[in-house]
Amino acid sequence: MAPSKTKKKKKVDTGFLLFKIKSSLEMRIKFLSPLFALVFMFVLPSCNQAQQKHSQQEKAKSALEAPELNEVVDADQFFLSLQGDTLYPVVQTAEQWKAQLTDFEFRVLREAGTERAFTGEFWDNKKKGIYTCGGCGLPLFDSETKYRSGSGWPSYFQPINKKNVKEIRDVSLGMVRTEVVCARCEGHLGHVFEDGPKPTGLRYCINSVSLDFEPKGKK
Numbered sequence: 001m002a003p004s005k006t007k008k009k010k011k012v013d014t015g016f017l018l019f020k021i022k023s024s025l026e027m028r029i030k031f032l033s034p035l036f037a038l039v040f041m042f043v044l045p046s047c048n049q050a051q052q053k054h055s056q057q058e059k060a061k062s063a064l065e066a067p068e069l070n071e072v073v074d075a076d077q078f079f080l081s082l083q084g085d086t087l088y089p090v091v092q093t094a095e096q097w098k099a100q101l102t103d104f105e106f107r108v109l110r111e112a113g114t115e116r117a118f119t120g121e122f123w124d125n126k127k128k129g130i131y132t133c134g135g136c137g138l139p140l141f142d143s144e145t146k147y148r149s150g151s152g153w154p155s156y157f158q159p160i161n162k163k164n165v166k167e168i169r170d171v172s173l174g175m176v177r178t179e180v181v182c183a184r185c186e187g188h189l190g191h192v193f194e195d196g197p198k199p200t201g202l203r204y205c206i207n208s209v210s211l212d213f214e215p216k217g218k219k
């Protein structure tokens with residue numbers, strides 16, 4: 001008799017156990033449902049925000065590359081190539097510039113270095129043409145405005161377009177000077193001084209290594 005009693009008791013226990021599991025599951029669902037709802041309330045909007053942020057970044061990026069036709073673009077935000085094509089500002093990391101430039105170009109253009117006088121490629125260049133930025137190709141100076149300054153660096157009395165060259169106050173080396181950088185990529189070009197010839201009285205003293213040269217007549 002004893003074994004069957006035990007068996008019966010076991011059967012009852014299993015039923016009770018099943019009931020207990022079932023009710024515990026129901027309880028968990030009851031308690032967890034609001035928790036899931038809460039998680040969805042916080043996680044979904046934040047996903048959405050991340051997505052919105054991402055699409056905003058994409059938009060900013062594409063606006064930089066090519067704005068939509070009906071979009072109003074600030075006149076200071078774009079430039080013209082020699083062929084008259086629209087050029088947008090160039091923003092790159094130091095690593096990207098390093099991959100694109102030689103070590104010396106990087107030193108001068110991105111770290112405001114200076115080439116030694118009378119050593120550059122263009123200080124004595126007398127050919128007709130356009131000098132462009134060695135970093136981004138923006139037209140900067142016309143050979144018509146180049147003159148012999150005797151400094152050993154290519155010198156011009158005016159840029160091809162005032163908006164293509166940006167001026168920055170430079171107080172390095174214990175002097176107050178005006179640094180000039182490319183307005184499109186902010187690459188260091190040189191300095192501008194007020195001891196130039198007529199008609200402007202300015203001397204744009206530029207590193208050859210910051211420049212490329214496009215001879216006139218070349219397509």
Ligand SMILES: [Zn+2]
Nearest residue numbers: 133136182185
């Ligand atoms: Zn540039």
